Amino acid sequence: MSQILVVTDSNESAGEVVYRERIDAIHLASEHSRRQLAERLVWAVGDATQAERKLTLVSVRRSAGTPARSAAHR
Numbered sequence: 001m002s003q004i005l006v007v008t009d010s011n012e013s014a015g016e017v018v019y020r021e022r023i024d025a026i027h028l029a030s031e032h033s034r035r036q037l038a039e040r041l042v043w044a045v046g047d048a049t050q051a052e053r054k055l056t057l058v059s060v061r062r063s064a065g066t067p068a069r070s071a072a073h074r
Helices: 031-064
Strands: 004-006 017-023
Touching: 004 031, 017 031
Parallel strands: none
Antiparallel strands: 004 017
């Protein structure tokens, strides 16, 4: 069975898998299933984009000597 992966694009590492789904041709047989898959992909790409932005922000702060904020301060 095939799978779909959405992975963050990171220069510092191999990237983080934010979405993984096994898929077969039968999962694309109906319009309803295709729309659901597309919706999940939109969410996953949004999550990956957000993760990349956070990683970039932390990297910029580290290089500037500014400590990253903890989760409690967000």
